[in-house]
Amino acid sequence: MVPKFYQHALAMAFAINEINRNPKILPNVPLGFHICDSYSNARLTYRTTLNLLFKRQRFVPNYERDGQKNLQAVIGGLGSKTSFLMADILGLYKIPQMFEGAIAFMIHRNVHLEFGKFVQHVKPGWNERDGFMKDFWEQAFDCEFGETVPDSDKCTGEEKLAGLPGPVFDTHLTGHSSSIYNAIYALAHALHAVYSSRSRRKTMVENPDVFLQHLQSWQVVPISVCNEYCHPGFQKKSKEGEKFCCYDCALCPAGRIANQTDMDDCFKCPEDEYPNENKTRCLPKHVIFLSYEEPLGWGLALVALSFSLITAWVLGLLMKHKDTPIVKANNRDLTYTLLISLLLCFLSSLLFLGRPGKLSCLLQQPAFGIIFSVAISCVLAKTITGVVAFMAPKPRSNMKKWLGRRTATCIVLSCSLGQAGICSVWLGTSPPFPAFDMQSLTEEIIQFCNGGIVIMFSLVLSYLGFLSLVCFTLAFLARKLPDTFNEAKFITFSMVVFCSVWVSFVPTYLSTKGKQMVAVEVFSILASSAGLLICIFAPKIYIILLRPELNTKEQLRRWKKE
Structure with missing residues (x-):
């Protein structure tokens, strides 16, 4: 080896010796080191790097490195070429490599x-594991070790390093030696910071000596000479044609984060x-549902309760x-049943408001489907009864039965x-x-009632659509029947409103998410129920309250004669 380069090895040994004796840096955690020669040869550099990573001379790339060597970081060679060759392998295992040329700080005079005092103790035999000493000493002092060597050429081991000229060996930390010294301290402070953080979390309370055995090498931040570190929120992006340690910093894509540097x-x-x-x-997502406390929730609840009271008042x-004739003429029992079912329709909408629970989810759709089926069935029965009454004017007609x-x-x-059967199969x-639902919205979690099999909800709506279509057809055909209190015309209007609401419901419901989807269904329930209530019963209320003279038997007979 070149004699002057031996100073670099001594600078490393000196720095680590200082750190191990300093109680303020990595207390009770001794550092060791291993120095390898690159031989300025790419093949040997690769082999030496693999030897640092693996034990027993078994080189198995792409597998976990030998944990007993406990390699935490590597100080790069003098030339960038050597460091880049090492980086190709070290990068695979996330072993940080520090380029000593990148560390340049002023060193205190006391150092x-x-x-200088440390160097005075360096001589042959000072450290049995120093594999460079023999070659360095022979080259530096132009002598040889051995029994057959003449006394004039034999190395005594008592030669003094301080007596060597500066170009051969310098007893001061200068140039690359000072950079290596600074790099060792930078690495030690990084390890100390990680150790201190772990100590605060009490993960190494019983035996701090095992700290380095559990420390992963990627926890020591490597230094790049090509660019600055990537800040949190950014990720590394390799530069085409450059080494792995030269990279750009790209902003994290949508939905991803980076909470650490580099x-x-x-x-x-x-x-x-x-x-x-x-x-x-x-950040934690907020759980959302259609609550009574928000304006949309309590607004719909207020409308539902208001129409419930109106329906009860009409009943x-x-x-x-x-x-009175107007009530008796249109089948009182069906009228009462229809009003009660409409009252329940308005109240059933309240099941959709508030935090979804097991009971409310079980009752929502079945209650909606069955109660609406009763209401439409009552309207259908009224329509059929009116048509049959007109077709059987004679007292002894067979249609009277x-x-x-x-x-x-x-x-x-x-x-x-029929609707109850569909709902029973659904629940069963x-x-x-x-x-x-944690996927639909970025910042919110939707709490909702999962309907299970989607086709069952479609069957419930289809069944209601079938009943309303039959009712609309019969009412439309009977709208011009000559009867004073004929409801067919009003039933026709109510079915138009009902069908319009639920036809528009389907695309609107499918195009919304979260609590807006629930609000759409609640609105449809209220709107269709209100349409039936107003279209069928508003004319009756008008006659009872404002035109009582029309609500008489004489008026009924007069209209029948006409």
């Missing part, structure tokens, strides 16, 4: 004095968290005037039981349950 890749946040604006940490008013309560009851029960095979 030079201490290094990260190779950004990573995704957990499902229940999302990246902050700077993409440096994850009470009709029961009070139950013996279809005008009784039994027929209306059978229509309502059979149509309602795949009942709805509360669930969380």
Whole structure:
């Protein structure tokens, strides 16, 4: 080896000796070192680097390195070429390499004095593991070791390094030696920072000596001479045609963060968290649902309760005037059943508000489907009864037997039981349950009722659509029947409103997410129920309250004669 380069090895030994004796840096954690010769040869440099990583001369790239050697970092060679050759292998195992040429600080005068004293003790045999000493000593003092060597050429071991000229050996830390000294201290302070952090978390309380055995090499930040570190929120992006330690810093893509310096890749946040604006940490997502406390929630609840009270008032008013012609002419029992079902329709919308639970999820859609089926069945029974009444004007007509309560009851029960059967199959095979949607929205978790099999909800809507279509067709055909209190015209209008609401519901429901989806269904329930209530019963209330003279038997007979 070149004699002057031996000073670099001594600078490293001196720095590590100082650190191991300093109680303020890595207390009770001794540092060791291993110096290798690159021989200025690429093949030998690669082999030496592999020897640092593996034991028993088994070189197995792409596998875990030997943990017993406990390699934490590498100080690069004098030339950048040597360091780059080593970096090709060290980078695979995330072993940081420090380029001593990148460390340039002024060294205190006392350090030079201490290094001078340290060098005075260096002589052959001072350290049995010093493999460079023999070659260095023979070249530096132009002598040889051995019994057969003449006394005039024999090395005595008592030669003094201080007597060597400066170009051969310098007893002061200068040039590359000072950079190596600074690099060792930089590495030691980095290890001390990691050790101190772990000590605060009490992970190494019992035996701090095992610190370096558990420390991963990538936890010691490497130094690059090509660019600055990548800050949190950025990831490394390799430069084409450059070595791995030369890279650009790219902003983390959407949905990913980098919470440390110089990260190779950004990573995704957990499902229940999302990246902050700077993409440096994850923030907890907020759980959302259609709550009573927000304006949309309590607004819909207020509308539902208001229409419920109105429906109850209408029911009470009709029961009070139950013996008047306008109430008797349109089948009182069906009228009462229709109003009660509409009252329940308005109240059922409240099941969709608030935090979804097991019971509310089970009741939401079945209650909606069955109650609406009862309401539409009542309207259908009213329509069929009106048509049959017109077709059987004679007292002894065979059609009269279809005008009784039994027929209306059978229509309502059979149509309602069909929907109840669909809902029973739904609850028996795949009942709805509360669930969380963490993917649809970036910063929020949607808590909702998972309906299970989607086709079952489609069947419920399809069944309601079928009943309303039959009812609309019959009412439209009977709208011009000559009867004073003929409801067919109003039923036609109510079915137009009902069908319009639910036809527009489907695309709107499918295009919304979160609590807006629930609000769409609640609005559709309220709007369609209100349409039936207003279109069918507003004319009756008008006559009972404002035109009582029309609510008489004489008026009924007069209209029938006309």
